Amino acid sequence: MDDDSAMRCQQAFIRLLADTPLASVRMAEVATAAGVSRPTLYRHFHSKEQLFRAAVDSMFEQFYDQAEPYLTQYEDSLALALNFLASSVAFQHRPLIETLLRHGDDQLFVSQMRKYFARMLGTLIRHQPERRFRQIDLDLITAMLAGACFYALREWVANGMQQTPHEMARVLAHVFNGQLLALV
CATH class of the missing domain: 1.10.357 (Tetracycline Repressor; domain 2)
Structure with missing residues (x-):
């Protein structure tokens, strides 16, 4: 697992969460903000709840x-x-x-x-x-x-x-x- 891409996904999620309630955050937005593909994001995190837990x-x-x-x-x-x-x-x-x-x-x-x-x-x-x-x-x-x-x-x-x-x-x-x- 590429720790750098996982960290970028987590950081992008936190940036999005700063302005958006958890229920409104979309995984596609997280992938785009992290600069990774959706399959890469899902390889690390299966849901926004998993990102929150991380x-x-x-x-x-x-x-x-x-x-x-x-x-x-x-x-x-x-x-x-x-x-x-x-x-x-x-x-x-x-x-x-x-x-x-x-x-x-x-x-x-x-x-x-x-x-x-x-x-x-x-x-x-x-x-x-x-x-x-x-x-x-x-x-x-x-x-x-x-x-x-x-x-x-x-x-x-x-x-x-x-x-x-x-x-x-x-x-x-x-x-x-x-x-x-x-x-x-």
Whole structure:
């Protein structure tokens, strides 16, 4: 797979999404804007929803790559650091976040967030083999985290991201208090 053409397709999609609601974006427009043929676009992405997921995934991957080392030694004092990393990544990708929230699909965004919170929780619990966790509880936690963080992110963008990433991290750390695994 040609990573350059896939990246061009993703970037063209984001540019189109900046001015057009997701429902109105057409794959043919994405191919034209990316300077690739439609078959090339479809070789990389089968739908605009898949393009949307790829855009969200790129941000979460950046966060997870930075956060993963902390997750193996997670304790309460690291809650602020993890929330700061997440807030910083969102702040660095402000135009993309604004575009995805303004013209994207909220449910699709939240489902991608759930996927990454599940991945993060999986890393946390793998380092506590002596504890048993019920999947139903883990599903509830990931739903709660995704919803709370999505709407906090939406509010932060709506107020022009006036809070710094550190201020956002402090608020999130207090809300979640680093006690995720104590819930299960």
